[in-house]
Amino acid sequence: MTPIVNRWPVAVLGATGAVGQAFIRLLDAHPWFDLTEVAASERSAGKSYREATKWLEGTMPAQVAALTVKTCSPEEVTAPIIFSALDSGVAGEVEAAFARAGRMVLSNAKNYRMEPDVPLVIPEVNGDHLGILDIQRANRGWTGGIVTNANCATTVMAAALAPLHQRFTVTKVFATTMQAVSGAGYPGVPSLDILGNVIPYINDEEPKIETELVKLLGTFDGNALRHAEIVTSAHANRVPVEHGHTVCMSVAFAEKPTPARALETMRSWTGQEAVRGLPSAPEPSLIVRDEADRPQPRRDVNRGRGMATTVGRVREDHLFDLRLVAMSHNVVRGAAGGSILNAELLAHTGQLARYLAP
Numbered sequence: 001m002t003p004i005v006n007r008w009p010v011a012v013l014g015a016t017g018a019v020g021q022a023f024i025r026l027l028d029a030h031p032w033f034d035l036t037e038v039a040a041s042e043r044s045a046g047k048s049y050r051e052a053t054k055w056l057e058g059t060m061p062a063q064v065a066a067l068t069v070k071t072c073s074p075e076e077v078t079a080p081i082i083f084s085a086l087d088s089g090v091a092g093e094v095e096a097a098f099a100r101a102g103r104m105v106l107s108n109a110k111n112y113r114m115e116p117d118v119p120l121v122i123p124e125v126n127g128d129h130l131g132i133l134d135i136q137r138a139n140r141g142w143t144g145g146i147v148t149n150a151n152c153a154t155t156v157m158a159a160a161l162a163p164l165h166q167r168f169t170v171t172k173v174f175a176t177t178m179q180a181v182s183g184a185g186y187p188g189v190p191s192l193d194i195l196g197n198v199i200p201y202i203n204d205e206e207p208k209i210e211t212e213l214v215k216l217l218g219t220f221d222g223n224a225l226r227h228a229e230i231v232t233s234a235h236a237n238r239v240p241v242e243h244g245h246t247v248c249m250s251v252a253f254a255e256k257p258t259p260a261r262a263l264e265t266m267r268s269w270t271g272q273e274a275v276r277g278l279p280s281a282p283e284p285s286l287i288v289r290d291e292a293d294r295p296q297p298r299r300d301v302n303r304g305r306g307m308a309t310t311v312g313r314v315r316e317d318h319l320f321d322l323r324l325v326a327m328s329h330n331v332v333r334g335a336a337g338g339s340i341l342n343a344e345l346l347a348h349t350g351q352l353a354r355y356l357a358p
Helices: 018-027 088-100 123-140 152-168 205-216 259-268 332-348 351-355
Strands: 008-013 033-040 069-071 081-084 104-107 145-148 170-179 231-238 245-253 286-288 309-316 322-328
Touching (some): 008 018, 018 332, 081 088, 088 104, 088 145, 123 145, 123 152, 123 332, 123 351, 145 332, 152 205, 152 259, 152 286, 152 309, 152 322, 152 332, 170 205, 259 286, 259 309, 259 322, 332 351
Parallel strands (some): 008 033, 008 081, 170 231
Antiparallel strands (some): 245 322, 309 322
């Protein structure tokens, strides 16, 4: 692993929200990135971060607490690397403004995920899709760029299915999600709606799963991103779990694997070579459990510092070919940590230095 001699200054947009706070926790003492700016809405701008934020977990880093919150404007925020935790209602215009201004934007929002020239990346799965950035910048006339990470439930699915798709070619997926309340942000779902209950609807979630998975498991041929030919049917449910999205899947393949072959494939999978050893990369990134009752959010959500995906219950399926259950941390792997790992891969491969050169 090539060491990073000088740390990159970075900023977080939407820094006062739940995902913004996750960015701040994960960036605290990061070996490659130095959090120098925080930005949020105009009602928070001008206050110290401590004054503007209802801190949700652990202890607020002292150096961040003293920072003055800025507005989400490239004229005010000067860092070359931008981590965006903005809501999709405002993210589109703001993130494009930063990309036009020469910044590299790592976005959690849905706005650009399915654009044909914007990489939608889980580094272990499809880190090579970052190659589309050259085409994005040429198409749009940007001196910066936008890289997106996937919807948090789709991230679970893609991480679990990637090794199986590479070896046996996934053709159909029937998925039912059990998604944690932290996926709704803060304050999120009212307690009287979720306690002792399951809500069988999450706005816009099922279409994201059904469209994003084929992009994540597709290929980059040097000129365009080619989607995988996979048909997906998804049911999204909110459940009374704090952290950790669980997905139950039935999967059909072009070449049907036995459960034993599927398990061997997942256990031996190491993901793309360039990701190994990055500061936020878990080792292994995919954990296979043999117990009949795993994975469970309470017991498995923090594996790999919240960056690993845990898979279990791999068995034959009477409708398709295989059944399995996958789970990972929706705020860490599915949001802030995923974006940070994307930025680490850009730094390690020299793309940050090339794109952000004066």
